[in-house]
Structures are given as C-alpha cells and as structure tokens.
Amino acid sequence: VQSHFTKVHDNLWILAAPNSIVDAEQLHVEDLATVISCCQKLFDYVIIDANEGINPTVLSAIEASERSFFLLNTQDILSIKNAIRFFQVLTTLKFPENRISILANKARDDFRPEQLPKTRLQIAGCLPEFNDISRKEGKTLYQIEPQNRFCIAVRGLIRAFLQEDISSVNQQKSMPPKTNFTFKMENPNGNGNGNGNGSLNSHGNGDIRFPKISPETLSILINELKLLIDEGMLPEAEAEARKLLKFCHDSSELYQVFGEILICREIPDEAIIVFRKSLELNPKNAMAMGMLGHILGDRDQLTKAIQQMNEQCQGASRFADRWNDLGRLYGLAGNYDAAQKAFRKALELNPKFCDAQINLAVSLGETGNPAQALKELDRLANKGLRGHYLAGCFHQLQGYFADAYAEFQKAAIIRTEYHDLANRLDHLTSYFSQMEALVQMHRSYLARHPNFPDLHFKLAELYCQMAKDEDAAAELQEAIRLKPDYEEAKQRLSLLKKKKQTMSSSRS
Known part of the structure; x- marks a missing residue:
C-alpha cells in the first residue's frame, strides 16, 4: 500500500x-x-x-x-x-x-x-x-x-x-x-460541554424504559403496511414504516417490508441499505436476501434465498404464507412455472388466500397466458384494487379494451392514485372517444346508403370493440338480411351468441 x-x-x-x-x-x-x-x-x-x-x-x-x-x-x-x-x-x-x-x-x-x-x-x-x-x-x-x-x-x-x-x-x-x-x-451535542441541566436530572439514574411494541402487535402493524402497499398508498406506507422503526429498530421483517416499499417508490439505493440491515438482524430472512439479490443482479444470492425459503417451506409445510413467499422469489428469478406451483400450494392450504391468488394470476400473465390469469382473478369474491387493476391490464393485453376500461373504472373508484391507473384510463378514454367518432361517421354513411351490407358489418365490428354486443348483433343481422350468403357476418354473429351464453353460464 x-x-x-x-x-x-x-x-x-x-x-x-x-x-x-x-x-x-x-x-x-x-x-x-x-x-x-x-x-x-x-x-x-x-x-x-x-x-x-x-x-x-x-x-x-x-x-x-x-x-x-x-x-x-x-x-x-x-x-x-x-x-x-x-x-x-x-x-x-x-x-x-x-x-x-x-x-x-x-x-x-x-x-x-x-x-x-x-x-x-x-x-x-x-x-x-x-x-x-x-x-x-x-x-x-x-x-x-x-x-x-x-x-x-x-x-x-x-x-x-x-x-x-x-x-x-x-x-x-x-x-x-x-x-x-x-x-x-x-450532552446533546456529544462534545462533553453540556451544562448538566438535561431532562434526566429529575431522575435518580438514567434507567429509562423505551416504549416497546409486542411481537403480536408488530405483526399486525406489518400486515397493515402490506395492505397499504397493495392499495398503492406508498407515501403513507413509507411514513408509517419510518414511524415504526423508531420503536422497533431490531425487527428484520419490518426492515424487509420497508425495503419493499422503497422498491415500489423507486428508491433502490436506500432499499439496498435497508435490506442489508434486515439481513444483519436476521441472516435467515430469505425474502430480504432474495430481493437484495434481485436489485443487485446477484443471481447466486437470489438462488441461495430460494433454496433457503424452500427449506423453510419443508420445515413448515402447513404455512401458506411461506409458500406464497417462495412463489414471489421464484417470480423474481423468472422461474414462473415453479412460482405457479408454489402459489397453488399456498391456495391448497388456504383457498381464500387473496394475495396468493393474485400472485398466481400475475405469474400466468408473465408466461403469456392472460386469459388463464383472468380466470384465476374471477375466483376472487372481491378483487379489490390490485385485482381490478390487473384484470384491466390482462384484458388490455388481449385487446378487450372495453372490458379493460370497466375494470380500471372499478379500481379507480377505490383509489385513482394507483401505479399508472390514471394514465391507462386517460388513454382508453381517448381511444373510445375516437371510436365514437368513427361510429358516428359510419352511421352517417348508412343514413345515405342503408342497403350496403358491408357498412353494417364494419359498424358491427366497431360496436364489438366498444363491447356494445347488442348493437353489434343488430347490425350483423341487418347485414345478413341484405346479403343472405354473408358468411363472415354469420360467423361473427355466432361468436357473439356463444359469448353471451358463456357469460350467462358463468353468472349462474
């Protein structure tokens, strides 16, 4: 040196x-x-x-x-x-x-x-x-x-x-x-020059008990933080986590959840520090280890976290939340097949485990199967904010913009400030505004040329894209009346009838 x-x-x-x-x-x-x-x-x-x-x-x-x-x-x-x-x-x-x-x-x-x-x-x-x-x-x-x-x-x-x-x-x-x-x-300045009139002078000694939060209460409060994350209330979640850390600075799980909040808020530098602190308090915190490995791009650390979580699942095989966490780690590693197995195991143990159900849908969507993801979300009695938002995303991926818009609106009723929900709604609102203009243009053409079957078919397609199935069916029937051998119109009308029957059977 x-x-x-x-x-x-x-x-x-x-x-x-x-x-x-x-x-x-x-x-x-x-x-x-x-x-x-x-x-x-x-x-x-x-x-x-x-x-x-x-x-x-x-x-x-x-x-x-x-x-x-x-x-x-x-x-x-x-x-x-x-x-x-x-x-x-x-x-x-x-x-x-x-x-x-x-x-x-x-x-x-x-x-x-x-x-x-x-x-x-x-x-x-x-x-x-x-x-x-x-x-x-x-x-x-x-x-x-x-x-x-x-x-x-x-x-x-x-x-x-x-x-x-x-x-x-x-x-x-x-x-x-x-x-x-x-x-x-x-000596609040830490320099030994205090005047000796500190607030402890009224006590016989410095033996002051700090306020403590019991493990049971802390567990409830951490679950509240997770709910705030799911509801997209990230500033509120961060503020609550910082308050809790003043009383519970020795909780590895609390630091882990705080790190997750920071990731959602796109503050990776601080999240790295917080995850390191979580691991310092509990080296066996596999979730903190896996997320830290994911941020740092450390594949070995993420693999080690998955192995550790697998061991924990085997040791506590009846705990659904462990299997859910294992699925999340597999998801971070991009192994969505293994993630789906873990989420299904969690749901087998607890069929009403909403978080695992939504995570399963996400992993299905990541593998390019949004239709199956929507089926998993439909199993939920109450999709909640996150469920409606994801359902809208999956519908949008399939090109079902009207269904996507309906789901996004349901999510917006709960909370508008959720991820990019407002932007998606604005985009679809603009899209449907343009679609409505096209519909009006076609209707004006039909007013002048009512006997053109192709115009009725084109108008029906626009109605389908806007999820106005009844109006679409009426236009298709008119096209077939004008042109009895209009096979394309017959096929589209048949699809609409099947869709209606499927929806009726699913409701029943």
Whole structure:
C-alpha cells in the first residue's frame, strides 16, 4: 500500500484512486476496511474523501470513522435536498448523531450559520467560496497560496474539532460510566460541554424504559403496511414504516417490508441499505436476501434465498404464507412455472388466500397466458384494487379494451392514485372517444346508403370493440338480411351468441 502513496507535504500523504476507471470500480467494502486498518498503523489521522450518494462502501467508511463531515453547498437546493435524504437514511439506521458534523461549503461572505433557523443537525462551520486555480497548476491550493482564506478556514476547523475531541475524551475519562442515552440527553451535542441541566436530572439514574411494541402487535402493524402497499398508498406506507422503526429498530421483517416499499417508490439505493440491515438482524430472512439479490443482479444470492425459503417451506409445510413467499422469489428469478406451483400450494392450504391468488394470476400473465390469469382473478369474491387493476391490464393485453376500461373504472373508484391507473384510463378514454367518432361517421354513411351490407358489418365490428354486443348483433343481422350468403357476418354473429351464453353460464 505504501508504494501507492503520494507525498504532498512533510506530514501529508495521499492515497489516490487508481488511474484506471475499471480498477477504481473494483473497490469493495472488504478492501476499504483493509486499507483503513493499514493506514491507521502508519498515520495519526486518516481522512477518507467519499463519493456523493449512498452505497455500501460509503456507509462502511462512515461507520468506520470516528467523525464524519458532510459538506453542504448552501447555494444549491438540490445539494440540500440530497443531504436531507442522506441524513434520513442515517437516522433510520440509528447512526449516532454526535459523530456527524455539517460544514457549509462555498459559503459567501454574508453567510452566517447562527442566523439560520434551528435544525436537528446544526452547521458546525463554514468553508468560504473562492476562485480555485490550483487545478490548472497541477498543485494543491495550499502549495500555491498557503494563506488563502479557504486554507485558513480549513486549518481553523481542524484545530477546533481536534481540540473538541481531546476535551471530550478527557471529560469522559473523569466522569463515571453512564448509559449512552443518559450521555446524549445531558450532552446533546456529544462534545462533553453540556451544562448538566438535561431532562434526566429529575431522575435518580438514567434507567429509562423505551416504549416497546409486542411481537403480536408488530405483526399486525406489518400486515397493515402490506395492505397499504397493495392499495398503492406508498407515501403513507413509507411514513408509517419510518414511524415504526423508531420503536422497533431490531425487527428484520419490518426492515424487509420497508425495503419493499422503497422498491415500489423507486428508491433502490436506500432499499439496498435497508435490506442489508434486515439481513444483519436476521441472516435467515430469505425474502430480504432474495430481493437484495434481485436489485443487485446477484443471481447466486437470489438462488441461495430460494433454496433457503424452500427449506423453510419443508420445515413448515402447513404455512401458506411461506409458500406464497417462495412463489414471489421464484417470480423474481423468472422461474414462473415453479412460482405457479408454489402459489397453488399456498391456495391448497388456504383457498381464500387473496394475495396468493393474485400472485398466481400475475405469474400466468408473465408466461403469456392472460386469459388463464383472468380466470384465476374471477375466483376472487372481491378483487379489490390490485385485482381490478390487473384484470384491466390482462384484458388490455388481449385487446378487450372495453372490458379493460370497466375494470380500471372499478379500481379507480377505490383509489385513482394507483401505479399508472390514471394514465391507462386517460388513454382508453381517448381511444373510445375516437371510436365514437368513427361510429358516428359510419352511421352517417348508412343514413345515405342503408342497403350496403358491408357498412353494417364494419359498424358491427366497431360496436364489438366498444363491447356494445347488442348493437353489434343488430347490425350483423341487418347485414345478413341484405346479403343472405354473408358468411363472415354469420360467423361473427355466432361468436357473439356463444359469448353471451358463456357469460350467462358463468353468472349462474
């Protein structure tokens, strides 16, 4: 490792990233831990310049550090928004706030942190805006202009933070051991400089019980989260999950469901972190393992999750929900035949298992069998939002736009803001508007030429596409009356009669 260091100053060395982009992308969490361990033996202080964004390597660097500095560009609203999202992730993972310091970067002369509204994480210092010409010279700013105001600000901040750490350590050494919760309450800044008037002073000791949620209650609440997902109420589901995590930060299943919500909300970066946390709490959580493998494109991990879930199903063969989860994992792997077998097993154990019934329909649709998928959905006493939406999708795939529109309307009555439901309804509404215009055009032609059988046949086809079967049958009968040997019209009329009989028998 030492051969790769570049000496910048007598007491400053840099370990730069590899010149090759391919090599630079090969840095893994395990490699980072090894490099940090080596550097700690050689230097008094190790500073890691992490990339923007959230990934396992960045999180590992933050976790390994005694203090993390976040540079916040106060002039860029997107930077502030991304920082807030980053801090939400750290809060979810219960990262200690006393190890986080925020620095305002590119601060103008009139910028005053103390004048800002108070926030949960205060800005601890400023790095001024300046004209950087060092890159053109191929040198650091310190080498070109050591007394630049940016260099002065950096030196001041380093001295302040190092002195703070020393005083904090000294004070903690002179204090009797306390619980971590007590220390945070009496020293909210984590720097040992609190005034001792924390909210725990009224208690004889720091033994405070946190509110707990029983496993039975948590199971009910997690099922409520799953219902919110099924109903498309993703913002509400995310908000509820974040609230629950404040009380149940040791539940692997809760993190797993939270990860599923984040996937639905198209936030894969955070979902990866949450699934990793779920597996950290319970390495045998096959659903979390499988979903993480699916996101990362790790086929081996997904296969391992399926194998693990198979073993769990054999050990608890009477639990329908296990078989349903196995089917979901097979679906993620694209093995829809195996998925269908698992879903049918779940339905064999619990014929009223709505989720398994819908999942079976989805897997049939994925194999190019929307007609069979619709039959499975018709078995449901109440399709619900998800069932009506999927039925509409399957009808649309077969070209039965009127039936699709009817199903989408039923879904919209329950909740309009569900996936792309509103867009599908708008598209079909526009389609039927154009169809209605064509119908009116054909009717005007027929008003002038009522004895043209082909016009009656074309109008019947339009009525069929609009699911107006009675009107279609009337036009076909008129076409046959005008042209008794009109075989195509006879065949179409026969199909309509069979369709009517099938619908009557299914209702009965």
